[in-house]
Amino acid sequence: MPEIVTVQGEHILQLWQGAWIAALVTGVITWALIIGVPIWFRRRSDDEVPVQTRYNLPIEIFYTIFPVIMVIAFFSHTVRVQNVALEMVDDPDVVVEVVGQKWSWTFNYPDTEAAGGKNVFVSGTGEDIPQLVIPVDKTIEFDLYSPDVIHNFGIPAFAMRMDVVPGNDNAYQVTPTETGVFDGKCYELCGAYHSRMLFTVKVVTEAEYEAYLEKLAADPDHVSDEPVKGGVYSENLINHDEEGHE
Ligand SMILES: [Cu+2]
Structure with missing residues (x-):
């Protein structure tokens, strides 16, 4: 990113950086689950079938609610910054x-x-x-x-x-x-x-x-x-x- 030299641009830069940090944290957790699960729960021998889980209500509630919360957070910050960036005073210099x-x-x-x-x-x-x-x-x-x-x-x-x-x-x-x-x-x-x-x-x-x-x-x-x-x-x-x- 270039060095930002406006009051409005500072807010936009912070939004961009915050969104990247949030997305990276989410990405690291998601990648860890994708790669980790087949390693942790792999079939270790022919006699022993891994635990078969279905309908885990807490997890299903979690992965429904949590993305909704993330979208609300992204949306509210975007609206806040957009209002700052597009604010127009009546008497500009x-x-x-x-x-x-x-x-x-x-x-x-x-x-x-x-x-x-x-x-x-x-x-x-x-x-x-x-x-x-x-x-x-x-x-x-x-x-x-x-x-x-x-x-x-x-x-x-x-x-x-x-x-x-x-x-x-x-x-x-x-x-x-x-x-x-x-x-x-x-x-x-x-x-x-x-x-x-x-x-x-x-x-x-x-x-x-x-x-x-x-x-x-x-x-x-x-x-x-x-x-x-x-x-x-x-x-x-x-x-x-x-x-x-x-
Ligand atoms: Cu043109």
Whole structure:
């Protein structure tokens, strides 16, 4: 497992580790019974048939009740962690509109306005992998939007990912606890260049974040009239096409 660097991801990691420990304990007991029984109760001589047991009520009650208890334990912990991981506060510190498009990512920063109230964004391609910059120790909301097919926005070091579904805008929030650069990618097989849908997330201090956005807002390549919903690459294609017709 990568080192987990979000508040929410810590809970997910603990659930994963706890589930593995419980499953391994169950596995060791089960394997011991499977392998042990034919050794302990084997037929030792032709004269002596081993004890034949049927209808052992205590054992039957045990192996009915105990798995039910295990399922309840797994289920309740899963629900508890899922509630933590999917909890949404009403006033996140930063909102990023994440667009998963064939075949890269676009990050709009709706909290920030460039001169004239314009939108600030970063968009990538398969060759030019985009970077998302967010501040540390803040609650970050990712609003997920797809103009084409289902993608999945995931960052292993955050222990979080979620489908980006056209027509059904998902969202999740994370609170990064450490600065650094982390890899992310599309986790839903979405087409020919799915494997190129990579991105990086750079978690920085709040001052660095403010400075970064200021720089973006001053760069014409990262400013648009409306939020960019389909990537710069496809927009350029459309523009070229329109110019060709004029
Ligand atoms: Cu994708």
